[in-house]
Amino acid sequence: MQHRYIPMTKEDKESMLKTVGVDSTEELFKDIPEKVRFRDEINIAPAKDEYALKQELSGLANKNAHFQSHTSFLGAGVYDHYAPSIVDHVISRSEFYTAYTPYQPEISQGELQAIFEFQTMICELTGMEVANSSMYDGGTALAEAVNLSAGQTRKKKVLVSKAIHPESLAVIHTYAKGPGLEVVEIDVEDGMTDLKQLENELDDDTASVVLQYPNFFGQVEPLKEVEQLLENQKKTMFLVSSNPLSLGYLTPPGEFNVDIVVGDNQVFGIPAQFGGPHCGYFATTKKLMRKVPGRLVGQTVDEEGRRGFVLTLQAREQHIRRDKATSNICSNQALNALASSVAMSALGKQGIKEMAVLNMKKARYAKKQLEAAGFEISFKGPFFNEFVVKLNKSITEVNDKLEQRGIIGGYDLGKADSSYENHMLVAVTEIRTKEEIDQFVKELGDIHG
Numbered sequence: 001m002q003h004r005y006i007p008m009t010k011e012d013k014e015s016m017l018k019t020v021g022v023d024s025t026e027e028l029f030k031d032i033p034e035k036v037r038f039r040d041e042i043n044i045a046p047a048k049d050e051y052a053l054k055q056e057l058s059g060l061a062n063k064n065a066h067f068q069s070h071t072s073f074l075g076a077g078v079y080d081h082y083a084p085s086i087v088d089h090v091i092s093r094s095e096f097y098t099a100y101t102p103y104q105p106e107i108s109q110g111e112l113q114a115i116f117e118f119q120t121m122i123c124e125l126t127g128m129e130v131a132n133s134s135m136y137d138g139g140t141a142l143a144e145a146v147n148l149s150a151g152q153t154r155k156k157k158v159l160v161s162k163a164i165h166p167e168s169l170a171v172i173h174t175y176a177k178g179p180g181l182e183v184v185e186i187d188v189e190d191g192m193t194d195l196k197q198l199e200n201e202l203d204d205d206t207a208s209v210v211l212q213y214p215n216f217f218g219q220v221e222p223l224k225e226v227e228q229l230l231e232n233q234k235k236t237m238f239l240v241s242s243n244p245l246s247l248g249y250l251t252p253p254g255e256f257n258v259d260i261v262v263g264d265n266q267v268f269g270i271p272a273q274f275g276g277p278h279c280g281y282f283a284t285t286k287k288l289m290r291k292v293p294g295r296l297v298g299q300t301v302d303e304e305g306r307r308g309f310v311l312t313l314q315a316r317e318q319h320i321r322r323d324k325a326t327s328n329i330c331s332n333q334a335l336n337a338l339a340s341s342v343a344m345s346a347l348g349k350q351g352i353k354e355m356a357v358l359n360m361k362k363a364r365y366a367k368k369q370l371e372a373a374g375f376e377i378s379f380k381g382p383f384f385n386e387f388v389v390k391l392n393k394s395i396t397e398v399n400d401k402l403e404q405r406g407i408i409g410g411y412d413l414g415k416a417d418s419s420y421e422n423h424m425l426v427a428v429t430e431i432r433t434k435e436e437i438d439q440f441v442k443e444l445g446d447i448h449g
Contacts, residue, residue, distance in 0.1 A: 065403050067272065071436045073366075075386050075427025076216070076411035077138070077165050077264065078272045081245070082355070082431050083339075084346040087269040091339050099334060102297075105310045112309035115297045115334065118281075118341040125247045125352075126261040127254020128283035132294045134337040135280030135329065138264030139168040142210070142241045143175035144282065144293045144327055145260040149208035149237040150181050152291060157182045157205045161193040163215035164241060166416040172210070181207070191217045191379030191388065199229055208237040213253060214246055216416075217425065218363075218386030219379055223256040230257075243267060244281065246384045248356035260284045269343025270336050279336035289313065293327030358430035359385035362437065366428045369441045375448070378423060386427045388413065388420075391448055395424050401447045407440055 013025075022028045029037070048056065072080040091097060095110060102108030102115070115133040122131035135141040146158055160172060162185050169185070176183050184201055187194045193211055202209070209230065214220050223240065230238055237259040245267040247253075253261045266278040284292060290313060298312035347355060363385040367377055370389055378388035391398060395412035402409040410427065413420035428437065 070408045072408040073410050073426050074408045083269045087339050087342045090342045114338045116309050118337045121344045122281045125244050126283045127252030129286045130289045131283040132292050134332040137278045137280045139171040141262035141280035141282045142168050143171045145239045153207045153235045155207035159184050160210040161186045163188045163193050164212040165216050191219045206236045208239050210239045212241045214384040218383040220382040227256045248352035265340040268340040279333040293329045355430050363428040366437045373445045389424045391422050405443050
């Protein structure tokens, strides 16, 4: 029989006890007062053998609704996208799968090159000059950008659109507590950031303005107009969180004088995985290169003139004085960054554009069919692959019924903001077929009544 682990034998236990100089487990714990020691039986089921346990866990797992068993229209930051089959083949190789931080370049060239290529492709998508070797996820990347802006400008006020992902907004508030930043939330008007309120709040004490592009409601924010608002605020920084797939079609944020662009690369080759782990990206201008959290991989040549890769900048507390560190991010998402690199390389520049266009076309088909079926679409502005539908019933109730019919419904916006009760955020990606979209509209109509 093959064992997935080697259990501790009686001899192993006796050997360890002898090594520490005691005769029994009871003697090992004798210094713990009797009054705090647990003497009763633990209320757990008896242990099962490996096969029985595997069967039980498989049965529990099969109760989940997932992308293989259901058609998904759920987005809100994590999406059901096409991932080229080569992604799993590459990231399953032991030299990548088991790799850690590539401190020694002489034995880490493959890992370093993969990260370098990731950085390069992120720069091309965002229109920025420098990208780091990845972050934990899009939410923490955005919060790191906010803190960087405060440190760079030496100002404490940050204007954040309420149209960014609510979880990212919560992370920003958490990160802001340490340095004592004032986070001013800018309201949403017809699914977009209220630019009049933004203009009124903007002053010489503002460290940065934060928008999402496309925003949480799927709408495409007018970055050009925000750029114009910031023309007279020379020190105020412009921060944008962006879905990198959308940048295969939309104008890159870098063309609007954005200082920092962040986001989550889950859309390229990374499964939903119950919400993580994923891979954040962080791209900026050369001026801010030494303030970027995490690490950067650079290209060089060895003494024989051969191309090589090294860690060039690591502005974090493990390598420099803590009071000079820009962040306490201590690692990167190398394996997930590799997955994204492989996916982006396999798709190619034209493939990413075609994938983005398919998202837009299919989302518009779904919107058109829902409107034809009598549903109210909440916002009328330009959007990428998500839009908001207003229903006359609880989204929880609707989604429960959709799940019974083999469909994962959209996100319940009422969970994020009670003013959006009975509003569903619907995501339509490139892998949704016409038949699946039509079936979704039909089932939603039957449930809606």
